[in-house]
Amino acid sequence: MDFIPGTKPEANLAEPGLWFVFDNGRLLIKTRRGEQGLIIPAGRELEESGITLTRKQFIGSLGKRPCYAAAIEGDKTPPGGFALKPLLTLLTQLDEGLIWAAGRANQLIHWEQAHNYCGACGSRIEDKADEQAKICPQCGLVNYPRVTPAVIAAVMKNDQILLARNNQARVPYYSVLAGFVEPNETLEECVRREVKEEVGIVVENIRYFGSQPWPFPNSLMIGFTAEYAAGEIQIDSEELSDAGWFDKDSLPRIPPPLSIAGQLIEWFVKNRSGV
Ligand SMILES: [Zn+2]
Numbered sequence: 001m002d003f004i005p006g007t008k009p010e011a012n013l014a015e016p017g018l019w020f021v022f023d024n025g026r027l028l029i030k031t032r033r034g035e036q037g038l039i040i041p042a043g044r045e046l047e048e049s050g051i052t053l054t055r056k057q058f059i060g061s062l063g064k065r066p067c068y069a070a071a072i073e074g075d076k077t078p079p080g081g082f083a084l085k086p087l088l089t090l091l092t093q094l095d096e097g098l099i100w101a102a103g104r105a106n107q108l109i110h111w112e113q114a115h116n117y118c119g120a121c122g123s124r125i126e127d128k129a130d131e132q133a134k135i136c137p138q139c140g141l142v143n144y145p146r147v148t149p150a151v152i153a154a155v156m157k158n159d160q161i162l163l164a165r166n167n168q169a170r171v172p173y174y175s176v177l178a179g180f181v182e183p184n185e186t187l188e189e190c191v192r193r194e195v196k197e198e199v200g201i202v203v204e205n206i207r208y209f210g211s212q213p214w215p216f217p218n219s220l221m222i223g224f225t226a227e228y229a230a231g232e233i234q235i236d237s238e239e240l241s242d243a244g245w246f247d248k249d250s251l252p253r254i255p256p257p258l259s260i261a262g263q264l265i266e267w268f269v270k271n272r273s274g275v
Pocket residue numbers: 118119120121122123136137138139140141
């Protein structure tokens with residue numbers, strides 16, 4: 001079932017609401033014995049549990065079920081029958097509709113918790129009545145939910161793909177290159193700059209591939225394919241521990257296909273091998 005994002009509940013949402021409750025990137029789930037899979041709690045179950053919620057808000061719907069986001073107030077220890085799990089570890093376990101709802105919830109709650117005061121005058125800010133934003137009652141500064149764009153690019157040279165291993169990665173994946181967009185930069189310039197900075201390669205024929213929200217906490221990954229134009233691999237050792245050209249039969253450990261990085265590599269394997 002598809003998740004439909006929204007900011008105000010419509011009257012046809014007659015079924016009990018689903019609550020996506022977060023604490024510091026961890027999602028509250030029910031863990032009752034005998035019930036299979038991960039269960040997102042309903043409002044009544046939360047009331048009975050004694051968990052105190054704050055920053056409650058409507059985020060959209062799944063079929064006729066309204067979906068809400070909230071943060072836990074006070075004691076963060078989940079009561080019996082509940083657990084807090086890092087959202088990133090649940091990606092392969094939740095249904096797709098629930099993933100989209102949980103990602104939106106995490107992104108909004110993280111933004112809310114990081115924006116309590118006006119950045120210009122320091123006054124306490126309030127919800128803006130007519131749109132999803134915060135407004136300062138003193139100076140009128142408006143603050144919208146933060147989305148941070150980042151490019152991710154599959155660079156190809158004949159029948160090989162450029163993959164690199166990040167210094168900081170917790171898992172030993174090789175992946176395509178990625179980096180955050182800088183102020184007043186086009187996405188194509190960002191692809192060129194990031195690839196040059198990280199591996200010393202010049203690219204051309206930059207083409208849009210697709211995009212994916214990455215709500216950890218607020219990235220939007222914008223994917224591209226690009227062709228090698230010039231240069232030899234010289235890694236930026238601050239960022240990377242290794243990089244190289246790989247053909248489809250000798251790929252190292254790569255990210256799963258649920259991420260756009262995995263989808264870019266999958267696209268290479270299907271479309272570019274044997275060029
Ligand atoms: Zn202000």
